[in-house]
Amino acid sequence: MDKDYRIRVAIVDDDTMTANLLRELFDRNDVIDTLYIANSGNELLDRLENDSIRPDIVLLDLRMKDGDGFEVLEKLSEKDKIVKIIVMSNYYNLSLVEPMLNLGCDAFLPKEIEVKELLEVIEKVHNYEHYFLEEQVANLRKQAVKKRQKLHQEPKDDLSIREIEVLKLLAQQLTAKEIGEKLFVSTKTIDALKSNLLLKI
Numbered sequence: 753m754d755k756d757y758r759i760r761v762a763i764v765d766d767d768t769m770t771a772n773l774l775r776e777l778f779d780r781n782d783v784i785d786t787l788y789i790a791n792s793g794n795e796l797l798d799r800l801e802n803d804s805i806r807p808d809i810v811l812l813d814l815r816m817k818d819g820d821g822f823e824v825l826e827k828l829s830e831k832d833k834i835v836k837i838i839v840m841s842n843y844y845n846l847s848l849v850e851p852m853l854n855l856g857c858d859a860f861l862p863k864e865i866e867v868k869e870l871l872e873v874i875e876k877v878h879n880y881e882h883y884f885l886e887e888q889v890a891n892l893r894k895q896a897v898k899k900r901q902k903l904h905q906e907p908k909d910d911l912s913i914r915e916i917e918v919l920k921l922l923a924q925q926l927t928a929k930e931i932g933e934k935l936f937v938s939t940k941t942i943d944a945l946k947s948n949l950l951l952k953i
Contacts, residue, residue: 758785759878762807762835764796764824765789766816770863774811777867784874793819797827800834807835808878809858814841825855829943833929836877840865846891849884854946856928859883881927911949918945 761784765771771789778784787807790796793816800806814821821839828837836858844862852860858877861870876883884892911919914935921931928942935942 759783759809759874760785760787760805760807761874762787762796762799762810763789764791764793764810764816764821765813766791766818767813770813781871784871791818792816793821793824795819796824800828809836809838809874811874812837812839814839814843822855825852825857829856830940833939836881838873838877838883840870846887849888849891850895853882854943856943860888861885915945915949918942919949922946922949 761778763771763774763786765774768791771791775786775789778786787805788799790799793812795818796810796812797819810824812821812824821841825837825839828834833856837856838859838861839852839857840861840863842863844860849860858881859873861873865873873883917935918931921934926934928939928946932939932942
């Protein structure tokens with residue numbers, strides 16, 4: 753990343769105080785710039801569709817009145833990825849990490865996260881792809897072990913050839929877009945296959 757480049761962040765939160773505090777925090781930072789504040793998911797979707805300049809990262813709240821975070825993630829997952837998304841929520845729970853990832857979220861954070869760590873997460877998501885808290889990594893590993901055990905215990909006949917191909921590529925840490933390119937199908941198709949896999953394994 754160019755040393756003079758500032759990461760463009762869009763804050764999406766219907767809590768005006770929270771949004772303004774985040775903007776003040778980013779304004780004091782040399783690396784991050786607040787592109788705009790959207791007070792609802794629908795406002796964000798409209799701006800992503802119509803604004804000439806897009807944010808690099810969307811900082812998204814889950815619970816909002818006019819288009820919540822879940823709706824935003826679902827609608828964006830139907831298209832090729834155009835922005836990276838960090839969800840920050842008071843409703844943070846480890847059980848939601850995997851569903852958030854499946855919806856295209858790049859990081860899932862509690863709103864009480866320390867300022868220093870939040871800034872680090874934004875930079876890491878911008879430079880790479882996903883960011884996991886230590887507790888999330890531990891939980892995902894535990895879930896992966898359980899699924900591998902189940903996969904070995906049950907016959908693979910339930911999985912289609914295509915699903916097995918996707919499963920192998922997911923194990924290589926490839927993104928949905930990268931898998932789609934390898935298998936010559938759309939990202940939306942890969943996301944659907946991933947959902948089927950979660951139900952089967």
